[in-house]
Amino acid sequence: EKVAITKEQDALMKLIVEAYNKHQIPQDVTKKLLQEQYSTEENFLLLTEIATSQVQVLVEFTKNIPGFLSLDHEDQIALLKGSAVEAMFLRSAQVFSRKMPKGHTEVLEERIRKSGISEEFITPLFNFYKSVGELHMVLEEQALLTAITILTPDRPYVRDQQAVERLQEPMVELLKKLCVLQHPQEPQYFARLLGRLTELRTLNHYHAEMLTSWRVNDHKFTPLLCEIWDVQ
Numbered sequence: 384e385k386v387a388i389t390k391e392q393d394a395l396m397k398l399i400v401e402a403y404n405k406h407q408i409p410q411d412v413t414k415k416l417l418q419e420q421y422s423t424e425e426n427f428l429l430l431t432e433i434a435t436s437q438v439q440v441l442v443e444f445t446k447n448i449p450g451f452l453s454l455d456h457e458d459q460i461a462l463l464k465g466s467a468v469e470a471m472f473l474r475s476a477q478v479f480s481r482k483m484p485k486g487h488t489e490v491l492e493e494r495i496r497k498s499g500i501s502e503e504f505i506t507p508l509f510n511f512y513k514s515v516g517e518l519h520m521v522l523e524e525q526a527l528l529t530a531i532t533i534l535t536p537d538r539p540y541v542r543d544q545q546a547v548e549r550l551q552e553p554m555v556e557l558l559k560k561l562c563v564l565q566h567p568q569e570p571q572y573f574a575r576l577l578g579r580l581t582e583l584r585t586l587n588h589y590h591a592e593m594l595t596s597w598r599v600n601d602h603k604f605t606p607l608l609c610e611i612w613d614v615q
């Protein structure tokens with residue numbers, strides 16, 4: 384039967400995409416990727432600055448997700464803390480999938496490879512970037528997938544999981560319809576997108592190890608990152 388987006392779904396879509404477009408890392412931050420010199424220290428500092436800016440952007444985007452601010456306040460914090468790393472993997476992955484202007488892609492890869500991350504995490508990290516790049520997600524899909532990741536009910540310390548499910552469910556339904564409409568020639572595209580969310584969960588584990596190894600080498604994070612990642 385013909386798949387059609389309802390009026391409500393279209394309104395939800397517009398709100399999510401609007402929020403996604405509105406909240407971006409400022410150009411003066413990302414353009415530093417091209418300017419600062421290359422050293423492990425400099426790369427780490429630059430990535431830390433971008434990640435901090437990304438968390439601020441993520442909080443603003445999340446506040447614009449319909450219904451989020453009506454959730455229990457403790458749960459709002461639990462959802463943000465539980466999804467921040469995954470949302471940032473998704474965000475940084477988009478840089479690799481769309482050909483960034485002025486060769487950001489190569490420069491970002493170089494800086495991540497030389498930021499003190501051990502080889503055992505570099506491989507899964509870039510495998511993820513490659514698998515996201517191969518999906519050629521459109522903006523709507525990127526925005527919805529980020530919102531769905533944030534609204535994952537079974538994050539640690541979430542008390543009212545049903546309330547989160549009630550927000551996530553319509554987004555998953557909408558994404559499913561979008562995938563059918565955007566990729567008619569690829570019926571399993573939606574399943575591939577959800578597969579990325581599963582892969583993201585494993586990356587959380589790697590990221591926790593990355594943080595530990597950076598801290599062992601006395602790398603400092605910003606107060607915002609310390610708060611969202613429960614470090615220091």
Ligand SMILES: CC(C)c1onc(-c2c(Cl)cccc2Cl)c1COc1ccc2cc(-c3cccc(C(=O)O)c3)sc2c1
Pocket residue numbers: 407408413416427430431433434437467468471472474475478487491495498508593604608
């Ligand atoms: C603290 C820091 C050292 C760190 O610790 N773990 C990670 C991490 C790493 Cl390595 C990989 C994945 C996830 C995390 Cl969380 C990081 C760096 O995290 C980030 C987070 C967001 C972005 C967005 C970017 C980006 C570039 C150009 C353009 C744009 C754009 O949106 O236009 C975005 S780069 C970038 C780097």
